[in-house]
Amino acid sequence: MKSLKITTLVAAAAVTISAISLPAFAADRVYKLKMAETWSANFPIFGDAPRNMARMAEEMSNGRLKITIDSSNKHKAPFGVFDMVRSGQYDLGHSASYYWKGKVPNTLYFTTMPFGMITPEQYGWFYEGDGMKLMEKVYQPFGLLSFPGGNTGNQMGGWFQKEINSLDDLKGLKMRIPGFAGEVLAKLGAKPTNIASGELYTALERRTIDALEWVGPSLDLRMGFHKIAPYYYTGWHEPATELQFLVNQRTWKKLPDDLREILRVSMKLAAYDMYTQSYHESGVNWATMASEYPNIQVKTFPKEVLAAMKKANQELLAEKSAADPVAKEIIESQAAYMKTARVWTNISDRAYLESVDSLAE
Amino acid sequence: MKSLKITTLVAAAAVTISAISLPAFAADRVYKLKMAETWSANFPIFGDAPRNMARMAEEMSNGRLKITIDSSNKHKAPFGVFDMVRSGQYDLGHSASYYWKGKVPNTLYFTTMPFGMITPEQYGWFYEGDGMKLMEKVYQPFGLLSFPGGNTGNQMGGWFQKEINSLDDLKGLKMRIPGFAGEVLAKLGAKPTNIASGELYTALERRTIDALEWVGPSLDLRMGFHKIAPYYYTGWHEPATELQFLVNQRTWKKLPDDLREILRVSMKLAAYDMYTQSYHESGVNWATMASEYPNIQVKTFPKEVLAAMKKANQELLAEKSAADPVAKEIIESQAAYMKTARVWTNISDRAYLESVDSLAE
Structure with a gap:
C-alpha cells in the first residue's frame, strides 16, 4: 500500500516538471x-x-x-x-x-x-x-x-492666508513647498521651507508660515487646512x-x-x-x-505671477542642463x-x- | 539505485507542497x-x-x-x-x-x-x-x-466633406457612425450607417457617405481619410x-x-x-x-449643434431609463x-x- 502511494506521487511530480519545463523544484x-x-x-x-x-x-x-x-x-x-x-x-x-x-x-x-x-x-x-x-x-x-x-494626479497649488494678486505678494512669503518648485519660488523672493506633515497645521495656524502645499483634496481635507487658510489655489508645480x-x-x-x-x-x-x-x-x-465648507475660495494665480514662475523654472532648467x-x-x-x-x-x-x-x- | 532516486524525488516534492500549501499538484x-x-x-x-x-x-x-x-x-x-x-x-x-x-x-x-x-x-x-x-x-x-x-482615449468627431455650420447641415447627412451616437444623429435628421472598416475609404471617396468617424489620429492616419475629407472635428460621442x-x-x-x-x-x-x-x-x-498634411482643418462643432446633440442624447437616455x-x-x-x-x-x-x-x- 505504501509503495503504491509513492509510485503515484512520483509519476505526478514527473509530469509536472516535464510539462512546464521548470528548473527542478524552483517552485x-x-x-x-x-x-x-x-x-x-x-x-x-x-x-x-x-x-x-x-x-x-x-x-x-x-x-x-x-x-x-x-x-x-x-x-x-x-x-x-x-x-x-x-x-x-x-x-x-x-x-x-x-x-x-x-x-x-x-x-x-x-x-x-x-x-x-x-x-x-x-x-x-x-x-x-x-x-x-x-x-x-x-x-x-x-x-x-x-x-x-x-500617481496622485494634478496637485493643488496650496493653501494661502492671503490672496496672491501680484509678484509683490510673493516677496517674503513663507511657504512650505519642497523640491524644485521651492527653488522656483525662491528665485521670485519667497521663503520656501520644508516642514514635516505632523507639524503643518500648527505652523500655518500660528503663522510660522503664510502658505503651504500638500497634495490635493484626496489628502488635504483630513489635515484641516481649510479651517485656517481661506484661499485654495489651482496647481502649477506638481501636475x-x-x-x-x-x-x-x-x-x-x-x-x-x-x-x-x-x-x-x-x-x-x-x-x-x-x-x-x-x-x-x-x-x-x-x-x-x-x-x-462653502467659504473656501478657489483661485488660480494671476497670469503675471504664473509667467514669472514659468520664466524662473526655465532658467533653473537651463542651469541644470548646462551643469550635467x-x-x-x-x-x-x-x-x-x-x-x-x-x-x-x-x-x-x-x-x-x-x-x-x-x-x- | 533506483529506489534511492525515488525516495529523493518524493522528499523534495513533499517539501514543495508543505512549504507553499499548494493544493496537491495544482502546479x-x-x-x-x-x-x-x-x-x-x-x-x-x-x-x-x-x-x-x-x-x-x-x-x-x-x-x-x-x-x-x-x-x-x-x-x-x-x-x-x-x-x-x-x-x-x-x-x-x-x-x-x-x-x-x-x-x-x-x-x-x-x-x-x-x-x-x-x-x-x-x-x-x-x-x-x-x-x-x-x-x-x-x-x-x-x-x-x-x-x-x-482605452483609446477621447475619440475624434470624424472626417467631413463639408463644414458643419448649423443644424441644417446635419439634415440628410450620410455618416458612418455606429452605436448610441448614431441614434443621437438620427434624431437630428442625419442618416447614420455602419460600414465595415475595409470599405470606408471608398465609401467616403465616392460620396456614398458624406462623413465618417473612426477612432482618432492613432489609427485614422493609416486609413488615408485626410486625403479625401478636409474637415476633422473634435469629439463629443466617444470620450x-x-x-x-x-x-x-x-x-x-x-x-x-x-x-x-x-x-x-x-x-x-x-x-x-x-x-x-x-x-x-x-x-x-x-x-x-x-x-x-497641414491643410487638414480641425474644427469643433458649433455650440448650437452640440447643444442639440446633447438634448437628443438626454432624451434617448430618458427613454432607455423609462423602459428598463x-x-x-x-x-x-x-x-x-x-x-x-x-x-x-x-x-x-x-x-x-x-x-x-x-x-x-
Whole structure:
C-alpha cells in the first residue's frame, strides 16, 4: 500500500516538471522580501499602493513571494529609504524619486516637474518614450531599480492666508513647498521651507508660515487646512506626482523569471490603480469640501505671477542642463515628449471638456 | 539505485507542497485557453492589448497559462465573439461591449457614452464606483464575465466633406457612425450607417457617405481619410472608448486561484497599458499629420449643434431609463459619478492646462 502511494506521487511530480519545463523544484522556494515605505502607518492612498502590490504578488505566486512592509513608525527613517534599499537592509522601497535630489541630483526628474506633463502624458513618456531608460541610467550606478509607484494626479497649488494678486505678494512669503518648485519660488523672493506633515497645521495656524502645499483634496481635507487658510489655489508645480518603487538589484537578480515578472506587473498595476483611486478620492473629497465648507475660495494665480514662475523654472532648467549632461538629456527628452503629447491633450480631452461645459445642463 | 532516486524525488516534492500549501499538484496542469478577437490580424493597438495580456499571463504562470488568439481572419465572425465565448467555443474574447447592444441592450453602457466620462473618470467609475458591479449584473445571466480591455482615449468627431455650420447641415447627412451616437444623429435628421472598416475609404471617396468617424489620429492616419475629407472635428460621442475582455464563467471557475488572479491582473494591466499606448500614438500621429498634411482643418462643432446633440442624447437616455430598470440604474450611476468627478477634472487638469497655455513659450 505504501509503495503504491509513492509510485503515484512520483509519476505526478514527473509530469509536472516535464510539462512546464521548470528548473527542478524552483517552485519550492518562498522568497520573503522586506519593504520600507516613507509613509507612516495607515497613511491613506500612498500606503494602499504597496499593499495592493504585495497582495497581488503573493496571490499570483501562490505564496512564493511574501512581501512585508515596514512604515516609518517602525524603521524611523522616512527619508532613508534610498539608503536602506541600496544597502540591502530592505529589498524594496516605496517612496518618491524627488526626495533623493540631495544625494543624486538627477533623481529629481522622475516624480513630476513644475509646468510639466500631466499624468497620461507622463505615463506615455515613462513607458512609450525614454522615461524608463533614463530612470535606469540614473539609478543603475547605485545598485537600484526604480519603477513608477502610483500617481496622485494634478496637485493643488496650496493653501494661502492671503490672496496672491501680484509678484509683490510673493516677496517674503513663507511657504512650505519642497523640491524644485521651492527653488522656483525662491528665485521670485519667497521663503520656501520644508516642514514635516505632523507639524503643518500648527505652523500655518500660528503663522510660522503664510502658505503651504500638500497634495490635493484626496489628502488635504483630513489635515484641516481649510479651517485656517481661506484661499485654495489651482496647481502649477506638481501636475503628475508619481511615487516610486525601489528594488535592490541583487534581490531582483536572485528571483526566478516568473517571480520577477510577477513583481514587475504588480508594481506597474498598483501604480495605475493608485492613479484611479486618487482621482476618485479627489472628486469625492472635493464634493464634501464644497458642501461642508462653502467659504473656501478657489483661485488660480494671476497670469503675471504664473509667467514669472514659468520664466524662473526655465532658467533653473537651463542651469541644470548646462551643469550635467545626463540632466540635459532628461530635460530635453521630457520637453520634446510634452510638446508632442500636449497637442493631443488639448485637441482631445481639453477640447471635449470645453465643448460640453459650454452647454446648458 | 533506483529506489534511492525515488525516495529523493518524493522528499523534495513533499517539501514543495508543505512549504507553499499548494493544493496537491495544482502546479502540474497547463491550462490552454483560446481567445477570439474582433480585430483582424495585425490590427495595431487594439490587437496589441490581448497579446500583451497573454504574454504577461504566460510568463507570470511560468507557462501554466497558455493563451492562443484567433483574429477575425481565422474565426470569420468579428461580431460573433459574444456568442462564441458564451457557448464555450472560445474561453476568452477581446472586443467592445457596445457591439452587443442588439443582443443585450444594457451592454451598451460599458464602452463609452456621448457627452459622458473621460478616461480617468470612467476608470474611477469602473473600479472605485459601481461600474464593475453593474457590468457583472448585465453579463452574469449569460455565463460571461466582462472586464475593461483597453482605452483609446477621447475619440475624434470624424472626417467631413463639408463644414458643419448649423443644424441644417446635419439634415440628410450620410455618416458612418455606429452605436448610441448614431441614434443621437438620427434624431437630428442625419442618416447614420455602419460600414465595415475595409470599405470606408471608398465609401467616403465616392460620396456614398458624406462623413465618417473612426477612432482618432492613432489609427485614422493609416486609413488615408485626410486625403479625401478636409474637415476633422473634435469629439463629443466617444470620450473614453474602453475595449473589453470577455471570459466564459466555466473557464474562470476551473482555474486555480493563483491563475485566476494572474488572468485578472494581466487583463487589468493590459487595459491601462493600451490607454498609455493610445495616448502616445495619438500624439505622435497628430504631429505627423500636422507636418505632412497641414491643410487638414480641425474644427469643433458649433455650440448650437452640440447643444442639440446633447438634448437628443438626454432624451434617448430618458427613454432607455423609462423602459428598463437596470438601464435606469446604470444611467443614473454614471451621471452621478460623472457629476462628482468632473468638478475635480475641471479644477485639476483642465485648470492647469488653461493656466499654462495662457503663457508665452
